Amino acid sequence: MRPFRIRLALIMMILIGLSVIVAGYTMGRVFKTTHINALEQTMVREINLLKATFPFHDASDPTSAATRKYYSDRALELDRLTDSRVTFINKDGIVIGDSESDPATMDNHLNRDEIRTAVDGSYGQSIRYSETLRQDMLYVALPVNSDQSDMIEIPSGKFDGYIRLSMSLQAVDQGLQRGWMIMFGALGLLFLIVAIVSYRVARGLTSPIEHITKVAHRITKLEYDARVKVTRRDEIGQLGLAINGMADSLQSQLKTIRDNEALLQSVLANMTGGIVLIDAGQSIALVNREAERMLSIQASKVTGKPYTELKRHYELTRTIEESVALQERMHEEVSVFSPEERLIRMDGVPMYEDHGGYRGMLFLLQDVTAIRRLESMRSEFVANVSHELKTPVAAVKGFAETLLSGGVQDKETERSFLKIIYDEGDRLNRLIGDILELSKIESKRAPLECSPVHVHSFFEMVLGTLSKVAEKKQIRLEMNVPEELYIEADEDKMKQIFINLLSNGINYTPEGGRVKLQVKMDQTSEQEQVVFAVSDTGIGIPKKDLPRIFERFYRVDKGRSRNSGGTGLGLSIVKHLVELHHGKLSVDSELGMGSTFRVTLPLIQEEEN
Template identity: 50%
Template sequence: MNTQIMFRIRTRLFLTYMILVGVTVLAAGLFAGKVIKDSHTEAIRRNMMNEVRMIVSMIEPDIASYDPVNRRAYYQEQVERFAALTASRVTFIRVDGWVIADSHHQASEMDDHGDRPEIQDILEGRMIGDAIRFSDTLGEDMIYVAAPVYNGDQLAGYVRIALGLEELSGTVYALWGYMLIGLTILLAISALVSYRFAASFTRPIEHIIAVAKRITMHNYRARVRLKRRDEIGLLGSAINTMAVSLQEQMEQLTENENRLESVIDNMISGIVVLDREDRIVLMNKAAERILGYDAQEVIGTAYDRLKQPLPFEQLVLESIYRGEHIRDEIVLYYPEERTIELHIIPLKMDSLSNSGLIIVLHDITAIRKLERMRSEFVANVSHELKTPIAAVKGFAETLLSGSVSDEKTTRSFLQIIYDESERLNRLIGDILELSKIESKREPLHLAPIQLDSFLNSVVEMMRPEADRKKITLELEAPEDVYIEGDEDKLRQVFINLLSNGINYTPENGSVKMVLQTLGDPEGEYDRVMISVIDTGIGIPKKDLPRIFERFYRVDKARSRSSGGTGLGLSIVKHLVELHQGSIRVESRHGLGSTFIVELPVLHTWND
């Protein structure tokens, strides 16, 4: 830095220092003068209160019945005597505001004093009234103090004393004069001392300023290189400490910002933030998915540009005008139909201003669908239970009434009752089984299973049923195929699938079970596929998506006659999924069906 710049800096420092010293001393003088003036004024006011009380105690209380002819000289003499004693102006005032006597002015020429502030203070209930104001009579600022005069319990009039403020003003002016002389001397001494120090401050201060500028340009690694131990050195050390702290805080803020951005982007719930002008300033990925918009396209635009259903805009407007948290459910039809739980929360930086809105979107389509399924399940359970119970009750009442005397008919009724009770027992058992599976209260007992022998045992178990319908039952399974699974639950799966195949296949048809391994053809298999293929009546295309639902039947009449509960395939699906597997169906109406189960060879976790 050249000499000219250094001189400018020294001069600037010097002038700044001198101005600061001058302003400080001047402010101290003004403050001291005001304090002295206020203290002196308060002392005078208190002394005047004591004096006015003394005067009230010494005058006659018949001031209210003042006789202007006979008593004027007496009261004038009194006010002049008290004025000499107190060195102040004394005024006697009647209760109606008329001036009886005044020590400094002719009473007959004075106007009504009932509206004076010191008199009004007494009328408002104060024991002593006071005021500082300009006197129209004497033409100067004065302190007024007034006290009431009572004749018994009746207010008779007022005694007022007043004192000019010229003496107090003179004292303050003298103090300000002394202050000015002291300020001049102090500034002269400061000028001699401060200029010598200014030069020694410029170079390190310029270095500190340069470092501070680098920090403001986000270079938080900049440091002050000073070895001084004085205040400048401490300042440099403080700048370095600040730079280190800023560097750490910015790194922490960056990390927190990245973490917060990651959390917001990966939230399941959609979040849209509006500013105070109702423009979109933030939209996470879930909100993009729910609303069907790209955040980059809508950031900075008004929320009503989203072209959402009218209830959405109405709820946002209601929250803006009411300034309250609003929760509601709406149905969005774009980009697809969804049921959305909507939370609109106003952002308030203080109790008055609205700083924007947070809109939280929960996709509850699956929840509402589950609720409907539960409702349908309860209705279906009630219906399915009602049918066998009604049959049992009806035939039992018939038998109990004694109207059936034929033994053969009686046995037929009892058989019906027995069959319906068995059906009811199976239904309740399946409901309990499905409930335990869905709630995962029944854990898997995993063990190695040799599939060819296992599936052969299942087929042989179902063969008598197939033989009764003259249905061919076959198994194709390679040897030495092993998986890890719960044998009892898998047996329940394949018995159910084979039983359905046999029940829905006409006589002289066939049901076939095929085992295949899946995976790298040249390596070891990691999954197996078991297919149950029948030549039965098949499943219509419209019913395929729903056959794994509880109580769903394609042929309701035939299902009931076969003793089915409508829960078998739902139980199968849950059991397969418990094994981390999958099940699907392929079918053509009238040509048969194929149920395909895929299972992993090994489990990575155990429910």
């Protein structure tokens, strides 16, 4: 902006300077022309005076020495009187007398401008450079005929020719030069004054514009809090107000845009469903965080690329291809592997602009793997419950019908049938109880009632309960529990956890085996935790069955489990009760070598919000 200020001042100075120069030049020309015209008129009057008073001598022989001497002497006298060069020229252009040069050496003057134009009684004039005097001269000539003269006293003799006066213009030029010097001096002073005034005026004009420009540059750099300090009420002040208004509007709009963008990004990032947007050019325009997780991709690597970049998900890519081609709504379930198999529900909808232009396809992805697995588990659970209930009911019904028909006469056989009916009824009762308990736990209708539990005393009671069952199979029950350890837990639910685990250890351990309980503090965790380990020397669990043993009604050895009186719900109940205590449940097992179930519980339960 500073160079503009200087340029503005220079322009003003140049315009004023040009105006002064043009005016000075015009005045100089007028001065010179006027002065020369005045000199011409003076010289004409002087020639007329000479014409009337000069004693002409016979000039019929212009080349005679006497004639030239006479007129040259008279010319010299007149030169001293008029301060002008005087020249006598006859009508043929021959110089017969001159006040400054020898007439014999001078050229014929008939073709001189002032002689050619001096006709019919009018004078002629010209300005030219004199080779003789080497300066610009003003020449004025007037035709003279002594016969026609109005002289009062006319001497003898005859002159027919021209009298020419010439005067140097050096005085005029010197006067003009002085004028130019005065003008240039005044111009220099004026330039100085104009420079100061122009700079101040330019500064007054450009300073607010410079400030406005700086503010505008800051706004272009997204500094929307920049404002113009308005100190004047003219057009520049109005411009500053307009800039401030524009900045206010931009700041408000940008805040709205940023808020909406942040809200949109938050919505996209926290959606439980995946979003994939394919634009009109069949490129991936948008992928949200959930879609990245589902498809095991990175948005930064696929955005802007063709949707065929998802080619490792064949079914997904094929479905997208069909939807993009048809540009219609679609609903379909596809399988993807990332790396485990997932079942994805795709809902596609075409997007159009307000005027109807196609913008692309928007796909909503929902991971329905857990839902489908839950549906399958529900169906399997109903089938298992039906089967588990049907088996004891069928046994009870069959033996009861046999007894009612009177087909059993032997008291011992009758007693054995009644014993079977009782056992199956008891099993049926336990099965119904476990189902109800599991339903209560899963529906969160069994809240924890925590209290301090002395771990050593607690396990002495639990092992005492199971000691008779263990003695029948000659299984040793071992316990390694710290004497002074207390834990905050729901004692009844904790009892249910470890009776199930210890009972399973006893049931699946051959006679003469061992079931051991070991309790210790977890030293590796930041949170205080207690690790309970129930180990047995039983038949073990195959590796392929380990991921599923905590599922309802899942049995590794169905015949053995049924014979042992198990319902298939024990480990599922244990898993839910451990999670209810904010703990973890894991298992290590080797086929034929036994199993170890580990339960990790926090020492102190955190309060629920």
